Amino acid sequence: DIVWAKNRALIGRRFPVADDLREALGGEIHAHMSDLEDDENVYERANFDRLVETYAPVREDGTGKIIGAVEFYQDPEDLNSEIAASQRDGWFIVGGSTAVMYLLLVGMVGGASSTISRQHERLDRLARQNAALAKRVGRAAAAKSETDEMLLKRIAQDLHDGPAQDVGLVLLRLDSVRAGAEEKKSAGNDVEMMRTALNSALNEIRMISAGLRLPDLENMDLAGVLNKAAEDHRSKTGDVVKLALEDALPVVGLPVKITLYRVTQEALNNAHQHAHVTESSVTAAVLDDALVLEISDGGTGIAETEAEPAHGRSFGIRGMRERVEMLGGTLTVTSVPAGGTVVRAVLPVGGIR
Numbered sequence: 001d002i003v004w005a006k007n008r009a010l011i012g013r014r015f016p017v018a019d020d021l022r023e024a025l026g027g028e029i030h031a032h033m034s035d036l037e038d039d040e041n042v043y044e045r046a047n048f049d050r051l052v053e054t055y056a057p058v059r060e061d062g063t064g065k066i067i068g069a070v071e072f073y074q075d076p077e078d079l080n081s082e083i084a085a086s087q088r089d090g091w092f093i094v095g096g097s098t099a100v101m102y103l104l105l106v107g108m109v110g111g112a113s114s115t116i117s118r119q120h121e122r123l124d125r126l127a128r129q130n131a132a133l134a135k136r137v138g139r140a141a142a143a144k145s146e147t148d149e150m151l152l153k154r155i156a157q158d159l160h161d162g163p164a165q166d167v168g169l170v171l172l173r174l175d176s177v178r179a180g181a182e183e184k185k186s187a188g189n190d191v192e193m194m195r196t197a198l199n200s201a202l203n204e205i206r207m208i209s210a211g212l213r214l215p216d217l218e219n220m221d222l223a224g225v226l227n228k229a230a231e232d233h234r235s236k237t238g239d240v241v242k243l244a245l246e247d248a249l250p251v252v253g254l255p256v257k258i259t260l261y262r263v264t265q266e267a268l269n270n271a272h273q274h275a276h277v278t279e280s281s282v283t284a285a286v287l288d289d290a291l292v293l294e295i296s297d298g299g300t301g302i303a304e305t306e307a308e309p310a311h312g313r314s315f316g317i318r319g320m321r322e323r324v325e326m327l328g329g330t331l332t333v334t335s336v337p338a339g340g341t342v343v344r345a346v347l348p349v350g351g352i353r
Contacts, residue, residue, distance in 0.1 A: 034051055215232070217254065228261065290348050
């Protein structure tokens, strides 16, 4: 029996117990979309095409005993609006999350791609640098081997042209002395000539040895090294060597000291032997983060071909250039318009400690 309804005409009426009502009386809540075709739906059919029909159990206060069931209706449009709103919110959330994930993924892929590209560029650059270094080392090794060979030839030539000639003359005169021993006056002259030739040979050997042997440079500063090179040249040739050295020359290691000593020594010797000058100048200063050493003379200058390292007569220039380039520097040999030659060695200050 219906004990209460908004439509008072239904109160007291009795309808068949359907399955949904039976479930509510059994303690379960049941809801479904109703087309309002049942007899009890007369009132609802007049106003709606369909409704959400819900049955729920009614329990006694205190005991929880089921004493009946309540039936109520809900307009599905409200529910449909809520469902649509939920769907929209869901799609918005899903779409937003997807967009964020896509952007993050694109960013990650882009970042990874950029990183890979940079790594490839770096590897390519390192490969090119290694190839260039290997090529440079190969050239340096070949040049050093050739330079060592030419150094031996130069020593042999110096010994042949100097002491060997004097010793050969002594041997010839000894034969003459032995053949004409009875001519005492002639023998005396020959003995004096041999003594002079032997003294000359001894001096030549000493000069060659001195040229090959380095002084103790390790305990000298750079200014002391350049002063030593100039003083050694003065002692050997009597030439005037003017020095103009900057006060704040950098502190350098022994390899740099040896290189600058040899460059100064060779340049001064070339000026004396080939330009036939008796006065040269040596300057050293730091310019644009580089140590610059210049040796200049007022001689006849040097031909362009003689300044090339591949030319046979430029062994001394080749040796100087090789020494400087092994330290990361450059060496040039040029003639000046007013006459004379300038040897200029430039070494980076940061790479010569």
